Amino acid sequence: MxxxxxxxxxxxxxxxxxxxxxxxxxxxxxxxxxxxxxxxxxxxxxxxxxxxxxxxxxxxxxxxxxxxxxxxxxxxxxxxxxxxxxxxxxxxxxxxxxxxxxxxxxxxxxxxxxxxxxxxxxxxxxxxxxxxxxxxxxxxxLRQLQSLPIEEAVIGVNARWVMQNEQVNHEKISDLVRTVRGTRSYGSAAMEIAFVVTGKLDAYMSMRLAPWDIAGGVIIANEVGAVTSTLTGGPIDFLSSNHFIIANPSIHDVILRDYIEVLC
Amino acid sequence: MxxxxxxxxxxxxxxxxxxxxxxxxxxxxxxxxxxxxxxxxxxxxxxxxxxxxxxxxxxxxxxxxxxxxxxxxxxxxxxxxxxxxxxxxxxxxxxxxxxxxxxxxxxxxxxxxxxxxxxxxxxxxxxxxxxxxxxxxxxxxLRQLQSLPIEEAVIGVNARWVMQNEQVNHEKISDLVRTVRGTRSYGSAAMEIAFVVTGKLDAYMSMRLAPWDIAGGVIIANEVGAVTSTLTGGPIDFLSSNHFIIANPSIHDVILRDYIEVLC
Known part of the structure; x- marks a missing residue:
């Protein structure tokens, strides 16, 4: 081909x-x-x-x-x-x-x-x-993403995930929201992923996305150094829905380690 | 003049x-x-x-x-x-x-x-x-805003206001987020107000805005029937900072009555 x-x-x-x-x-x-x-x-x-x-x-x-x-x-x-x-x-x-x-x-x-x-x-x-x-x-x-400290990050996260829910510990997500410089929510996973690969956002996470929401974005992410994974750090499965994070490589691991606790 | x-x-x-x-x-x-x-x-x-x-x-x-x-x-x-x-x-x-x-x-x-x-x-x-x-x-x-039920509304609200804070009862804001169809956050009060006056959002609220964040928007709001007030329903003071809401007229009062409790 x-x-x-x-x-x-x-x-x-x-x-x-x-x-x-x-x-x-x-x-x-x-x-x-x-x-x-x-x-x-x-x-x-x-x-x-x-x-x-x-x-x-x-x-x-x-x-x-x-x-x-x-x-x-x-x-x-x-x-x-x-x-x-x-x-x-x-x-x-x-x-x-x-x-x-x-x-x-x-x-x-x-x-x-x-x-x-x-x-x-x-x-x-x-x-x-x-x-x-x-x-x-x-x-x-597009350039490789530049490192930044978590305190300077602007992240895409929906207000629902800082409220009590069955999927993640919302207190930890709340800590994350207090730590970063700002949050945004645009109502389109693909738009938020496009913003991360261009450095307009530094991370985006969602508790449930389907393969078609993220497949295009994951492939772009690989070329600019953005890290994509499930919220437990596992690989993306293109055949089923799952929770999802894309992040600047300098903050991906710290978000998962310090701010994400998956409940189910 | x-x-x-x-x-x-x-x-x-x-x-x-x-x-x-x-x-x-x-x-x-x-x-x-x-x-x-x-x-x-x-x-x-x-x-x-x-x-x-x-x-x-x-x-x-x-x-x-x-x-x-x-x-x-x-x-x-x-x-x-x-x-x-x-x-x-x-x-x-x-x-x-x-x-x-x-x-x-x-x-x-x-x-x-x-x-x-x-x-x-x-x-x-x-x-x-x-x-x-x-x-x-x-x-x-711009047309006058059309009525809609609160369950169909998409509102602009930052994730910080559904977390514990000193200004509003965050449990009630969380109820509002669960009730409406969706939330957005764009990081510009003027942009969110422009979206409300054009029906792209149905409400936007913030816990602290200055006169220059809202003056232009409040004047536009008046011409399309959008309601602007403080979160206790009072008039906007153009000389000091305050909390603020702009909403479609069909949902302004219900948001203030059922979902907003100002703590300070």
Missing amino acids: DINELNQFAQQLIREAGQRIRDAFSYDLEIETKSNPNDLVTNIDRETELFFIERIQAFNAEHRILGEEGMGETVTDLNGVVWILDPIDGTMNFVKQHRHFMISVGILVDGVGKLGYIFDVMREDLFYAIAGQGAWYNDSP | DINELNQFAQQLIREAGQRIRDAFSYDLEIETKSNPNDLVTNIDRETELFFIERIQAFNAEHRILGEEGMGETVTDLNGVVWILDPIDGTMNFVKQHRHFMISVGILVDGVGKLGYIFDVMREDLFYAIAGQGAWYNDSP
Whole structure:
């Protein structure tokens, strides 16, 4: 496989999907509620995933697709080429703000991340990486992340995780929030990951993310030295949901050691 | 006074200040730490305030300026025309993200808000209002905010306020976070207020804001039906810092009644 050819195809496809989404704002959004009210899904979300599936299968029928909307085949292993994609990460932002939502795409070959993309649809900003070759923000190469003390970090963490919950010791997360310089919460995992790989945030953590929320970002992270893991320090599993952290390499271990206690 | 002439002058001045800030990114930022590490201030911040002061005084020497950097005269009353301005709201975003910071300007006549502006410097997006005439986002008139139930609201609230603190009962704020559909935190009060007046957020609250953080936003809020008050429901004082809430009118009172208990 020619990785550069695949990269060119993927970039063109993502930009085209973004254009379709921007055009679709001229229509009304038919919004449905899936399993819970935080999980809005729109017709545009599904149509975008179908668009990806059709175009990828026309490009190479052996490529498989693991997508948020589940409109591709069921993927239970990572053999061969697998696209892991979220057509709209940050659905609530999409519906309510008409900004701050991302297309997230990771392309794996035999389970190894090769190409990663996060595309800010409204800004037309592309963060991407080619494994072993580097990462870029549009036309600019991304630098390796610089070290910083935890006290100077700005981290992405949702207010819910400093409240009593069944997944992590919220008192320790509260200590972390008191220690760092500031916190942010943008409502899109892919956006927060894109901010970490560009040094706009220094860490981002979440208690439950699916493969399509993070696959693109994890592949970009590897190229700039950002560390990704579960909250117990384990590797990311691209076939199941899990808790997740991405952080500047100088603060990843101290966050896990001093501020994270997983309860379940 | 011709309010439309003043509006034209203010808009031109704000856009020019924004251009100067964008240009300044080509220079190094000399960053200093003020009273605490969360309160960065840069030379650009100060230079922008001086630019406003010089141009406003050349326009009309009787206008007074109350600014974050305190480089105008000391303002202890609101007689005559007073500009309340923050040259860069969201200094940490400015330094670290090079986006998500705002110029915030309110113009009061004898204590009454007449003109309000929030300018997203990097996007070149202007939110503004002329009291009694309406509000605009760039060239589009802003609509009155539509009602919604609290369960569907997305609110701006920092993680620190759901942790034990001396200012509000954090258990009640935690109940609010559990009740609403989602929370966000952007690190710029003016940005969060601009999101509320355009319906991208449904409420935003903070435990301590200065007049320059909110003056522009409060004047815009009045024109779209957003309700602004202290957390005990009192009026905003443009001469001192206080806690603050801006909310969609359908949820302002219920938030104050059921979820806010001010401790000090």
